Amino acid sequence: AAAGLAQDDFVGISFWIISMALMASTVFFLWETQGVTAKWKTSLVVSALVTFIAAVHYFYMRDVWVATGESPTVFRYIDWLLTVPLLMIEFYLILRAIGVASIGIFWRLLIGTLVMLIPGYLGESGYINIWVGFVIGMLGWFYILYEIFYGEAGKAAETQATPAVKYAYKAMCWIVTVGWAIYPIGYVAGYTGVGSSEALNIIYNFADLVNKVAFGLLIWYAATTESQAEP
Amino acid sequence: AAAGLAQDDFVGISFWIISMALMASTVFFLWETQGVTAKWKTSLVVSALVTFIAAVHYFYMRDVWVATGESPTVFRYIDWLLTVPLLMIEFYLILRAIGVASIGIFWRLLIGTLVMLIPGYLGESGYINIWVGFVIGMLGWFYILYEIFYGEAGKAAETQATPAVKYAYKAMCWIVTVGWAIYPIGYVAGYTGVGSSEALNIIYNFADLVNKVAFGLLIWYAATTESQAEP
Ligand SMILES: CC1=C(/C=C/C(C)=C/C=C/C(C)=C/C=O)C(C)(C)CCC1
Ligand SMILES: CC1=C(/C=C/C(C)=C/C=C/C(C)=C/C=O)C(C)(C)CCC1
Numbered sequence: 011a012a013a014g015l016a017q018d019d020f021v022g023i024s025f026w027i028i029s030m031a032l033m034a035s036t037v038f039f040l041w042e043t044q045g046v047t048a049k050w051k052t053s054l055v056v057s058a059l060v061t062f063i064a065a066v067h068y069f070y071m072r073d074v075w076v077a078t079g080e081s082p083t084v085f086r087y088i089d090w091l092l093t094v095p096l097l098m099i100e101f102y103l104i105l106r107a108i109g110v111a112s113i114g115i116f117w118r119l120l121i122g123t124l125v126m127l128i129p130g131y132l133g134e135s136g137y138i139n140i141w142v143g144f145v146i147g148m149l150g151w152f153y154i155l156y157e158i159f160y161g162e163a164g165k166a167a168e169t170q171a172t173p174a175v176k177y178a179y180k181a182m183c184w185i186v187t188v189g190w191a192i193y194p195i196g197y198v199a200g201y202t203g204v205g206s207s208e209a210l211n212i213i214y215n216f217a218d219l220v221n222k223v224a225f226g227l228l229i230w231y232a233a234t235t236e237s238q239a240e241p
Numbered sequence: 242a243a244a245g246l247a248q249d250d251f252v253g254i255s256f257w258i259i260s261m262a263l264m265a266s267t268v269f270f271l272w273e274t275q276g277v278t279a280k281w282k283t284s285l286v287v288s289a290l291v292t293f294i295a296a297v298h299y300f301y302m303r304d305v306w307v308a309t310g311e312s313p314t315v316f317r318y319i320d321w322l323l324t325v326p327l328l329m330i331e332f333y334l335i336l337r338a339i340g341v342a343s344i345g346i347f348w349r350l351l352i353g354t355l356v357m358l359i360p361g362y363l364g365e366s367g368y369i370n371i372w373v374g375f376v377i378g379m380l381g382w383f384y385i386l387y388e389i390f391y392g393e394a395g396k397a398a399e400t401q402a403t404p405a406v407k408y409a410y411k412a413m414c415w416i417v418t419v420g421w422a423i424y425p426i427g428y429v430a431g432y433t434g435v436g437s438s439e440a441l442n443i444i445y446n447f448a449d450l451v452n453k454v455a456f457g458l459l460i461w462y463a464a465t466t467e468s469q470a471e472p
Binding site for chain 1: 271274275279282286289290293294297298314315316319320323327366
């Protein structure tokens, strides 16, 4: 694959940059567990799992793209099916770290994830109408937003969190709102008149960088801040 | 690729040596985090990320060179686009470790980096005139130099640093001045009359060794010195 990356294949270059950034992030999150208190270590390890799983998939996706110029749809959804639930576990863990989590929070977020991703996959691979898949997927996402803002999780974070946790929780919600919104934009950019698979992949790639790396950095920030406060 | 390295391919040999040195440096920096105080660990991890990302790219670059004899321009710039911002983060972290950093420092250094690298890439890959790219890139570098010597970062380091931090900061500035000057020399050596892609790659490779490994060693020196001072 190395010899095949053309200087003007900017989609391929974006796959390359992101696979490296994900790999480096994995090392970073794993090593930084050393500097945080016990309850935060798990959150950092889960961040590392997200970037690790994604890095491996990006290596494969990059090769598919460089070799064939086609969207590596199946690898993307395999990646998301693993990493989005891990991000939902992060919400659970951050609430558990302050002692207010119920496991029901995680199950509801998982159901929202499946309703978002499975129709998206069926739509993108042509099993169902592309826009039916899109609309059902959007409903899954809205359900996740409802749960983290106004559901049990949102309420727990609002009432009982320390400042660093509150900050991280709010920022995580913001990422799920604004950062995740990039994905449906990519979907639309891929399958409407002016769209192309180049646009789709560049947008999805950028979205993954934000939602995997920036999400993890937020948790790292809360973890290191809290850990330095407790001596 | 292993079988393909010829005894007289000194450029290929330099790719080989540096990929190994970068790999070994990565292991060194990661393991040495064990021996330093909490606030220095992150700086060492970031040094390791720089050498890790570079090591992976050197493996690919080496293979492209050995297989084709062509400059692996696209991989070099992908590497730089990731590692130079990480070096800029090092300036931020070393100032944060003494409690005097603002995030504005990092953003300004990042902008300088992009102004330096993007025109360089466009010039080397033929999208714009090779010397226009060069001149704009030089301006980006001068801006970085201004910021670290006379800007907010420079002032913070001068007034409030402990001796080990002051030493490290000064030495880091010195690397960005003298060590980084090797890159434009390589660029000129690659694209003027007497130049060749052999000269370009040997010079860039040597520059990467200085600027990635020596830079990390400096931070390691400050970190271990300071950590031994605090009991
Ligand atoms: C809403 C929506 C989508 C959203 C996908 C998202 C939000 C994926 C998130 C992935 C993440 C965050 C991965 C991180 O590791 C689809 C399926 C594209 C299409 C249907 C509508
Ligand atoms: C000034 C200048 C350049 C400088 C490049 C530099 C300074 C790269 C530094 C890379 C480093 C330090 C990597 C470390 O990991 C170019 C783009 C060659 C050409 C245009 C003029």
